[in-house]
Amino acid sequence: MDSVRSCIRLCLEQLEDRIVPSASINLTFATTTDTRTISVNYTISGGSLTGQNVSFNIYRSSAYGSLNGAQLIGTATIPGSDSTDLSAGTHTGVKLALTAPNGQPVTVLTPNTARPFIVVVANLDNSSASFETHVLGVIVHGSEFDPIQILTNQPPPWEVRMAEDLQLYDGYEAVIPFDWLLLCIIPSPSAIVIASNMLYQQVTAEANQLASQHPGDVVDIHFIGDSRGSVVVSQVLQDLVGTTDPALQGGYMQMTLLDPHPANASDSFFKWLPSLSTADDLAVLGIILDHIWQDQLIVPSNVDQVQDFDEQTPPGQLGFLMGFLETHFSTQLFEFMFSIWGQPAGDIPNLSGQPIEQVNLTNVFVPNLGLIGHGEVPLWYLENVVDTDETFSYFG
Template sequence: MRLDRWIARRASRPRSGRWRPRRWRRAPLDLLEARTLRASGAAPVAVALDAASTADSHAVSVSFQVVGLADGDRAEFDVHLYRSADDRFDPDLDRLVGTTRVVVQGDGRPAVLGSTTVVAPDGLKPTPNRPFVLAVADPDNALGEPEESRADNVAGFRKHIIGVVTHGGLQGSSFPPEWAAILSDSLRDLGYDAVITYTWAGESSTPGAAPKQGARLANILLHTAQLFPWDEPVDLHLIGHSQGNVVNSAALLALERLSTPQLAAGYTRATLLDPHAAKNGAPGQASFTADLEGWLARQAASAYQWLADDPFVTIPLFVDEAEVYYQHTPAELDGLPWSHNLWGQAPVVGRARYSDLTGPGMTHTGPTGVQTWYFKNVVPTLADGGTFVNPTAMTGRLVVSPGDRTTGDLTRTALASASYTGTAAPGGRVRLLSQTVPGGPFLLLDEATVSPDGSWTLTTPKLPRGHYRMLVRGIVPAGDGPWTDFYPLLPLGRLAVRPGLDRPPPPP
């Protein structure tokens, strides 16, 4: 048989099933695992920040672009917010103030554009030591981006600070008091970009002159803010003493109606040192000695305030932070040979935090005034953002047992001994006091030292049946200066000791 015939016959012969080629079947698409195939030379996923800005110093808007992301692929990375001393990111030195998570999905374009917002929970406060705000994308390099291409992962801006120091009324000359000049110089030394010592001493003895200064101060602030770049936020820190807070309050109310983009994007802090508007009927007026000189001083103060009729010190809504340091020290305990001691008027109108500095030797003005205490104990913290100092802050409550019954501030208990717990300044002393008759003497029940973590616990001895008004008296350090201690007093409610209260009633 010829070879060509044999091949033709062999090819036409049907084959058995085991030799028949099997047809390849394609799996359904929904059963396949999603994968991204890259060429061996494909660039890795990289993120770059284009810009960072803030409109209110509480959140930062960040725009970015992600390259190297295939269609349908997804990338996740963090964007952190830092306060820095310069425009270069240093993870060991810069302070983290906010973070957010970003998820980006590829859409087929070479670069995916996006934006996000990073919130700073405590706000971007005036911080002379760290004027720069830096947004950093993927600081932990979760995307595996090469180190040489990570220079564009940072974007940020610089903040500027304007400080204002405003003295009170009834100055003896046309020059500002010495403390105002010293405080202003200290703010400059801390790194404030501009400091205004607002002086109205020549008009400070004229009733009604304080509110008129507000528009002038606001105009100065508007012009000063324009000295800085238009696209960089400008923070404000207004510090006023006594009637100077009327001036600052009027200026803030004017800025609420008219401002600049720099000021609107900045952080505004108001510090009120013993605020006192010349207005009869304002909360917290003064203490006068019980003699003829004290009576004359009371009449003179009332007459002056009637003529002045200043508006109440008010904190506008746009102010980010307001802190009030005040004292209500009796004139007999202020340590000065004066017949009166003006008090800080607290509370003020608006949202604020309060620090009560009442204590022996603490006064409204002079070398032992509230402004001196602030200079010695708070100003040193301003370089790194400032700390609200409240040495007299104290909390306390009754440790309730299962059988106790509480109605309002009255707790009825069957236990002859009760325990109280709370917080106070570490290192201070606390005393548990009781009073059985309103206006009667106090009985010392227990005393202890506040632990380093600020907690305290006090326990009464066995009390006889009766009603008791319970209080805790703190003895806390007054801080740096000529003062010794503050003595905050905190009511703890009433306690009714009823032995057998937890027993079931007798059967009928």
């Protein structure tokens, strides 16, 4: 009997495409808390990224969240060995140390008013986060003894113009031209304390208003102190050391000193013509005020860049008279008799760890300003630094 064999046909059925789940990273927030590193929040989904280097590109941009026309300022990498920061889940406050395109570490996030936004991109899946670095200018004039200015409580004209030009030419978002005319003439050390407290309140209020525009925003501040105004600036910066205000904690702090003149008994930075009785009277007044005020100027530890534009131009020079004939500035005649000097960089206590960049204007004659004395330094700075858009780049 013939056996019957059953025939089994094997059919291969095509399976639908399967996607193997992979981990991804989603950036949700970025800021800086030290003006050197970028701090980011992100969520890792679909598993851990441990074992895989996760890289980021960091850009300067002219618009929030946009890479159009953006400039790469650095890259950063979380190494695959960092199992803590690459585990699945939500991560906050992870700091990214930047390497510049030239291979050097980025040591500071210098202000850039043309590209105020920082955009962080995770290269794994191109998720991004952005924040803005606002630029605030603060100008503080020195002691003023012009009776008309004091009676009308009007700050010196150069301060008003500088505030306007910092916004017009340098792109500052806001400027505080601080007026302490009625305080600066008070013969008491408490005048500096009161003025610095007032300015501190103005600075923090303005900074927090600016930083409220986007999550993670910070405020870079350029403090400009003229003569005794440098002492007010110094005190405000000291008060900001260790601040926990997010708007200011990651802000770049620049301190520009315009012929800084702290009035105290140990540093009498002035000379006069003893042959003139008026000059003798001014010298006596200067010595008395130095003993009363007892100003102290230091560069605090939170300053990222410090500049000193100073002069020690002697009185009695024909250049002052020539300057008066050309400019009709009454300060030129005053400085012919009595010349107030600025404190040179080497004499300023510096706790910042940054070098004091200096321009010495002693005996410099400028056609539209005359011989550079104490009163002309702010005008020289206005024309040669502010109006040329070099407040952050003058020294390179």
